[in-house]
Amino acid sequence: MESGPVMVRTTLSVNGTSHDLVVDGRTTLLDLLRETLHLTGAKVGCNQGTCGACTVLMDGKRMLSCLMLAVMASGRSVRTIEGIAPAGELHPLQAAFIEHDALQCGYCTPGQIMAAIACIEEGHVGSDAEIREYMSGNLCRCAAYPNIVAAIRSVAGS
Amino acid sequence: MAIAGGTTMVDLMRGGVLSPHSLVDISGLIELKSFSMVGPLLRFGALVPMAEAAENETLLRDYPALAQSLQQAASQQLRNVATLGGNLLQRTRCAYYRDGFSPCNKRVPGTGCSALDGYNREHAVLGGSDSCVAVYAGDWACALAAFDTDIELSSANGQRVLPLAAFFREPGGTPEIETALQPGEIVTAIRVAATPAGRRSTYLKVRDRQSYAFAVASAAVALVLDGDFVREARIALGGVATRPLRSREAEAQLVGRRLSAVSAREAGVAAFTAARTLNANGVKLRLGPRVVAEAIRIASGRRELA
Secondary structure (H helix, E strand, O other), rough: OOOOOOOEEEEEEEEOOOEEEEOOOEEHHHHHHHHHHOOOOOOOOOOOOOOOOOOEEEEEEEEEEHHEHHHHHHEEEEEHHHOOOOOOOOOOOOHHHHHHHHHHHOOOOOHHHHHHHHHHHOOOOOOHHEEEEEEEEOOOOOHHHHHHHHHHOOOOOO | EOOOOOHHHEEEEEHOOOOOOOEEOOOHHHHHEEEEEEOOOEEEEEEEHHHHOOOOOOHHHHHHHHHHHHHOOOOHHHHHOEEEEEOOOOOOOOOHHHHHOOEEEOOOOOOEEOOOOOOOOOOOOOOOOOOOOOOOOOHHHHHHHHOOOEEEEOOOOOOEEEHHHHHHHHOEEEEEEEEEOOOOOOEEEEEEEOOHHHHHEEEEEEEEOOOOOOOOOEEEEEEEOOOOOEEEEEEEEEOOOOOOOEOOHHHOOOOEEEOOOOHHHOOOOHHHHOOOOOOOHHHHHHHHHHHHHHHHHHHHOOOOOO
């Protein structure tokens, strides 16, 4: 039996804009964001849910876009790094990452910032140890971790 | 196959480990998204996200082992999406199973076990067979195994309930069969008998990294103490066996005795009496008994055991 892609109609909101699309049912949310919507901020790091570089917000909650089928995001609201501040402006966390030198190559950075936005909103910033624990799903091979924690601390307050 | 959070399914489909002909998205079944802790039964709907239960104040107060097992699992991104029912059904981390092509009796029956003479540092010291030594790596099921837990299964034919120990299978000669789940069935709820032992419980997870890693060895312990006298002990092992494992052998070393450093150590040793090491997983035999003993101490609430 010949098999081919099963095309599925799906509608989802990304950064406040509604998209009505027809996609291969096997497409991940990450690939939809990057390849179809050209929002390349979310990164393909490990593509197996172990690095966090693909982190986006879905209905306000941080999740790994590489591990969700795009069609299962139907009807949901997604926010990516491109949508956290108006064009030309920086989100406070983006400014903090720059000020605290919380990146080197920058590859993990969009995922770090999306996770950090959620981490603060969740209230998991009581101590630096708690920040480290609740940011543990985001790996940084350049080892910017101390500066990432400092950046988050500077926005979250004490 | 059913798909809910998708954090196991999408990963293994992309890796060529699972190749379902079709998927049924059950993530919208609202009736499976609630949990209650009232009266004699804790009932967790299968589609409750891990994060929701992990951060429930009542669960943390009355059954810390259960809440801690969720808090120490995965990452917040995964916990927001992965479900309590789905997490039970996670597949082994065995690299040979997951690479999609190595000889693996679990993935393709009859092809052999690459881990027996291969890289097996993370493989089981308890419950393995000549066909498969893959570890069940999940924390939630381990903590549940320490309590009187039943799994509720539903299908077009109705509902049935299995004790957790009957739900999870040892590999034996059929490692491809991991649970009692039948075609057409889904897990709809997890039921835990309420017990005062829950309040004096803990989940201790020891791993290579401080966070975001699977257990090298873990233990769930719940105790009922009368002064220093152990009236009831519940001990389950994680990271060392082919399925979530309650250790009656360990419990027998504690119950009816005064709790001491000696009895805790003897409980840890007893838990691993039947253990068999492979060429690279001896660490589990050194670490496992100590994790059990330390978890007993933590559950007891004492800073030290005399």
